[in-house]
Amino acid sequence: MAGLHKSEFANPVINWIDTRLPIFTMMQKEYGVFPTPRNFNYFWNFGALATVNLLIMILTGIFLAMNYQPNTLLAFDSVQHIMRDVNYGWLIRYVHQNGASMFFIVTYIHIFRGLYYGSYKTPRELLWMLGVVILLLMMATAFMGYVLPWGQMSYWGATVITNLFSAFPVVGPKIVTLLWGGFSVDNPTLNRFFSLHYLLPFVLVGVVFLHVAALHITGSNNPLGIDVKSPQDTLPFHPYYTVKDSVGLCVYLMVFAALVFFAPNFLGDPNNFIPANPLQTPADIVPEWYFLPYYAILRSVPNKLLGVCMMFGSLLVLFVLPWLDTSRVRSARFRPIYRQLIFVWVAAVIALGVCGAHKPQGIWVVLSRVCTLYYYLHFLVILPILGKLERPLPLPESISNPVIRRGGGALPAGAAAKPMEKV
Amino acid sequence: MRPFRSLLAGIFAAGLLAAPAFAQEGEALPNEHWSFQSVFGTFDLAAAQRGFQIYSQVCSNCHSMHLLHYRDLSGIGLNPEQIKAVSAAVTVPQGVDDQGNPKEGPATPANQFRSPFPNEQAARSANNGAVPPDLSLIVNAREGGPNYVYGILTGYTDPPAGFKVQDGLYYNKMFPGHQIHMPPPLQNGSVDYTDGTSNALNQEAHDVVTFLSWAANPEMVERKQIGVRVILFLMFMTGLTYAVKRKVWSDVH
Numbered sequence: 001m002a003g004l005h006k007s008e009f010a011n012p013v014i015n016w017i018d019t020r021l022p023i024f025t026m027m028q029k030e031y032g033v034f035p036t037p038r039n040f041n042y043f044w045n046f047g048a049l050a051t052v053n054l055l056i057m058i059l060t061g062i063f064l065a066m067n068y069q070p071n072t073l074l075a076f077d078s079v080q081h082i083m084r085d086v087n088y089g090w091l092i093r094y095v096h097q098n099g100a101s102m103f104f105i106v107t108y109i110h111i112f113r114g115l116y117y118g119s120y121k122t123p124r125e126l127l128w129m130l131g132v133v134i135l136l137l138m139m140a141t142a143f144m145g146y147v148l149p150w151g152q153m154s155y156w157g158a159t160v161i162t163n164l165f166s167a168f169p170v171v172g173p174k175i176v177t178l179l180w181g182g183f184s185v186d187n188p189t190l191n192r193f194f195s196l197h198y199l200l201p202f203v204l205v206g207v208v209f210l211h212v213a214a215l216h217i218t219g220s221n222n223p224l225g226i227d228v229k230s231p232q233d234t235l236p237f238h239p240y241y242t243v244k245d246s247v248g249l250c251v252y253l254m255v256f257a258a259l260v261f262f263a264p265n266f267l268g269d270p271n272n273f274i275p276a277n278p279l280q281t282p283a284d285i286v287p288e289w290y291f292l293p294y295y296a297i298l299r300s301v302p303n304k305l306l307g308v309c310m311m312f313g314s315l316l317v318l319f320v321l322p323w324l325d326t327s328r329v330r331s332a333r334f335r336p337i338y339r340q341l342i343f344v345w346v347a348a349v350i351a352l353g354v355c356g357a358h359k360p361q362g363i364w365v366v367l368s369r370v371c372t373l374y375y376y377l378h379f380l381v382i383l384p385i386l387g388k389l390e391r392p393l394p395l396p397e398s399i400s401n402p403v404i405r406r407g408g409g410a411l412p413a414g415a416a417a418k419p420m421e422k423v
Numbered sequence: 424m425r426p427f428r429s430l431l432a433g434i435f436a437a438g439l440l441a442a443p444a445f446a447q448e449g450e451a452l453p454n455e456h457w458s459f460q461s462v463f464g465t466f467d468l469a470a471a472q473r474g475f476q477i478y479s480q481v482c483s484n485c486h487s488m489h490l491l492h493y494r495d496l497s498g499i500g501l502n503p504e505q506i507k508a509v510s511a512a513v514t515v516p517q518g519v520d521d522q523g524n525p526k527e528g529p530a531t532p533a534n535q536f537r538s539p540f541p542n543e544q545a546a547r548s549a550n551n552g553a554v555p556p557d558l559s560l561i562v563n564a565r566e567g568g569p570n571y572v573y574g575i576l577t578g579y580t581d582p583p584a585g586f587k588v589q590d591g592l593y594y595n596k597m598f599p600g601h602q603i604h605m606p607p608p609l610q611n612g613s614v615d616y617t618d619g620t621s622n623a624l625n626q627e628a629h630d631v632v633t634f635l636s637w638a639a640n641p642e643m644v645e646r647k648q649i650g651v652r653v654i655l656f657l658m659f660m661t662g663l664t665y666a667v668k669r670k671v672w673s674d675v676h
Contacts, residue, residue: 038675080490080559083642090642091649235675243668250661257657261650262462265563273564273639274556283599 030216035234036241037222039399043117044220044241045248046110051208052249053103058201060096068148070194072187075150076275094264095256100142101267102256104290107138116342118330119221125322127214132318134207139291139315141200144193146288151272156285158185158193164298167305184278224402225331226395233399284359292356293349297375299360300368310372317379324379326387334393338386341378348374450596452570453577455629459636460569463651465644466637471499473616474634477627479509480614482558485550485605487538490559491638494532498641499634506532513537551591553604562632562639569632571597576628579607 007018007025018024067086069078082089111131114120120128147158162185165175181188219228228234235241259266267289271282287295294311301307317324332339348371355368396402458467475496478488493510501509510530515537520526530537539555540546546554556564565571578597588594592602609627616622620630637643 077490084490084495090646094646239671240675243664243671246664247661247668250657250664254654254657254661257650257653261646261653264646270564270566270568273560 030237031242032236032238034216034237035219035228035231036237037220037228037233037399038235038240039222039224039402040220040241040244041223042244042248043109043113043223045245045252046106046113047215048245049106049248049252050103050110051212052252053099053106054201054204054208057096057099057103058205060092060099061198061201063092064096065198068194070148070191072150072190072276075148075190079149091260094260098256098259098264098267100145101288101290102252102259103138104142106252107135108290111135112346114221115345116332117221117223118225118325118327118332120322121325121328121330122322124214124218124221127211127218128322129319130207130211130214132315134204134211135318136315137200137204137207141197141204142288142290144197144200147190147193148197149272150190150276152274152276152280152282153269153272153285155185155276155278156282157287158189160285161287162189164304164308164311167308169305221330222399223331223333224396224399225329225334226399229398230400232401286357289353289357292354293352294356296352296356296368297372299356300365300372310376314372314375317376321379321383325383326385327383327390327392328387329392329395334395335390336393337390338383341382341386344374345378348378450574450578452567452597453574455570455573455632457569457636458633459643463647465647466499467633468500469618469620470630470633471637472501472634473614473618473620473630474632474637475499476616477609477614477631478558478634481608482631483537483539485539485546485555486558487540487555488536488559488638489538489557491536492532493530493534493536495641499637503532510534516541551604555605558635558638560639562636564639569636572635573628573632575603575605576609576631577624 004019005022005025007015007022009015009018009024014024064082067078067082067089069075079093082093084090086092114128114131143157143161147154162176162179165179166172168175177183179189179192180186181192222228269286269288286292294314297314298307298311301310327335327338329335332342352368352371352375355364355371358364360368458464458470478486493506493513496506496509497503510532513530513534514527515530515534517526517528540549543554562568562572567574574597575595578595579593580596582588582594582601586594586601588602592604593606594601595603609624609631611624612622613624613627614622620626640646
C-alpha cells in the first residue's frame with residue numbers, strides 16, 4: 001500500500017479522505033502554512049481580489065444565461081426582461097456588467113504591481129507569461145460578453161473589432177468570415193460569441209490554476225524584490241495573509257457596491273441602450289474603457305495592418321518582458337531611474353486611454369502617437385539599455401533584516417544604525 | 424524625481440483642461456433639478472404620474488414603450504384598481520380568433536404598453552420618413568439623460584437668422600444638427616392636470632421626463648436602498664477585519 005498518504009488530520013472523516021486523496025494536506029500546505037514573505041504591502045491583495053472577481057463573474061453569468069436569449073431578435077429585450085422581470089435580475093446583471101470593469105481595474109493594478117516590483121524576473125518568467133495569457137483571455141471574454149446585449153455599441157464594436165482581422169494578408173478575410181459565421185455580424189456571430197463567452201471563463205479558471213501553481217513553486221516576490229533567505233523572512237499564509245486579504249476584499253467590495261448600486265451605468269455607453277441597428281452607424285464607435293489604450297494605439301497608425309500589429313504587439317511584448325529588462329534588481333525601490341520611467345509609462349497608458357475616448361483628430365492623434373512611441377520605446381529600447389547603465393541602490397541584507405549592504409550607492413543616513421527591533 | 428512628477432502632473436492637467444474644449448459641440452445641456460438624481464434621491468411619484476398622463480395623452484400617439492407592462496405602473500404609485508382601469512381603457516391586439524382573424528380587446532395589467540404602430544414601416548410612413556424611437560429606455564440612451572430629453576422638449580425655438588430649416592423638419596436648439604422630425608410635442612397647456620399643478624411647458628416637460636426616467640430605471644429606488652445597507656455593512660466589516668488584522672499582526676510588527 002505504498003500509495004496511501006499518511007494524513008496528520010485528527011478528524012477521522014477528514015483523515016479517511018485525506019489518506020486516499022490528500023487534498024486537505026495540500027490545502028494546508030499551500031494556503032495554511034505556506035511560507036509567504038512577511039513584508040507584503042496592500043498591492044499584494046490584488047491577485048486574490050482578481051480570483052474572487054472571476055468567481056463572481058462566473059456565478060452571476062450562470063444565472064444570467066438562464067434568462068438570456070442569444071438571438072438577434074430577442075437578445076436586447078431579454079436583457080431588459082432580466083433587468084425588469086426576473087427577481088433581482090437587475091442586481092445580478094449590474095454586478096456582472098460592472099464586475100467586468102472591476103475585473104480590469106483589479107487586474108491592471110495587479111499588473112502594475114508586477115511591473116513596479118519586478119515580479120516578472122527570474123525565476124518567475126513563466127508565472128508572468130501565464131498572467132499575460134490570463135489577460136488575453138479576459139479581453140476576449142469581455143469583448144464577446146459586451147456583444148451579447150446586442151445594443152448599438154455591441155453590434156458596431158463587434159463589427160469594428162472582428163474587421164481588424166481582415167487586415168492580415170491572405171487569411172484575414174477567411175478569419176473574419178469564420179468569426180462571423182457568415183458575411184456580416186449577425187445571428188450566427190451572436191450565437192458563437194455566447195457559446196465562447198460561456199466557455200472561456202472556464203479556460204480562464206484553468207490558466208489561473210496554473211498561474212497559482214507556478215506561484216507556489218517559485219514563491220511570491222515582495223516589495224524589496226530580494227529572495228527569501230531564511231524562515232525568519234516569511235510568515236505562514238494563514239492567518240497573516242488570509243486576514244490581510246480580507247481587509248482588501250472588504251474595501252474592494254465597497255468600491256464594487258458603490259458602482260453597482262449608485263452608478264451602474266457610469267462606465268457604460270448610452271448608445272448600448274439602443275437596440276442594434278445594422279443600418280445606422282453611431283456617431284462614435286468607442287470600446288469599453290478598459291480597451292481604450294489599445295484602441296488609441298490602433299488608431300494612431302495610418303496603416304490598418306500596421307495598426308493592428310501595433311495593437312496586438314502592445315500586449316505580446318509583455319510575453320518577452322522578462323528578457324527585455326536586463327536589470328537583475330527586481331524592485332523599483334532600488335532602481336532610481338526605472339522608478340521614474342515606470343510612472344512615465346503608466347502616464348502614457350492613461351493618456352492613450354484618454355486619446356482612445358476622443359475622435360482621432362487634431363491633438364489627439366499627435367498625443368496618441370507620442371504615447372504609443374513611448375510605450376514601445378519603454379519596453380524595446382529603454383529597459384534593455386537601462387539595465388546596463390542604471391546604478392541600483394544597495395540592496396538590503398534580507399527581508400527580516402533590511403540593513404543596507406555596503407557598496408553600491410550612498411548609505412541613507414541612519415539606516416544601518418537601526419536594525420529591525422523585533423524579528 | 425520631483426521635476427518628472429511635476430512634468431507629468433502638468434501634462435495631465437493640460438489634458439483634462441483640453442478635453443472639454445474638444446468634447447463641447449452645440450447647445451449646453453439644461454441643468455434641471457431632478458428628484459432622483461442624488462445618492463438618496465427617489466422618484467417624485469406625483470410628477471411621474473402626471474408624466475404618465477402626458478405620455479398617454481400625447482407621446483403615445485407616436486412613441487411606443489414596449490418594455491413596460493401596465494402592471495409596472497405600481498412603481499409610480501398606482502393601486503391595482505387604477506392599473507386595471509388604465510389598461511382596460513386601451514385596446515390592444517389579442518392574437519387571432521377561432522377563424523384565424525386578428526382579434527382586439529381591452530388590455531389587462533399583464534399586457535405590454537400598446538404600441539401606436541404595428542411595425543416599423545407603418546411608423547416610418549406615418550411620420551415623414553422617421554421612426555419615433557421607443558421611449559422605454561430613452562433617458563438612458565442619450566448622453567445627458569434626463570437633462571437632454573428635457574432640453575429637446577423645451578428646445579423648440581425660431582431658427583437663427585439665415586438658418587434654412589428643411590420642409591417637414593423643425594428647429595430644435597438641443598438636437599444635434601438642430602433639425603428634428605418631431606413636431607413640438609408639448610406646449611403650455613397641452614394637458615389638463617387634475618391636481619392643480621401648473622401645466623406650463625416647463626412643468627409638463629419636467630413631469631414627463633420624471634416618468635421616463637422611472638421607466639428607464641424602475642429598479643432605482645430599491646437599488647439605492649439596498650446599496651445604502653450594503654455599503655454600511657461593508658464599512659462595518661472593513662473596520663472589523665482591519666481590527667482583526669491588527670490583532671493578528673501585533674506579534675509581527
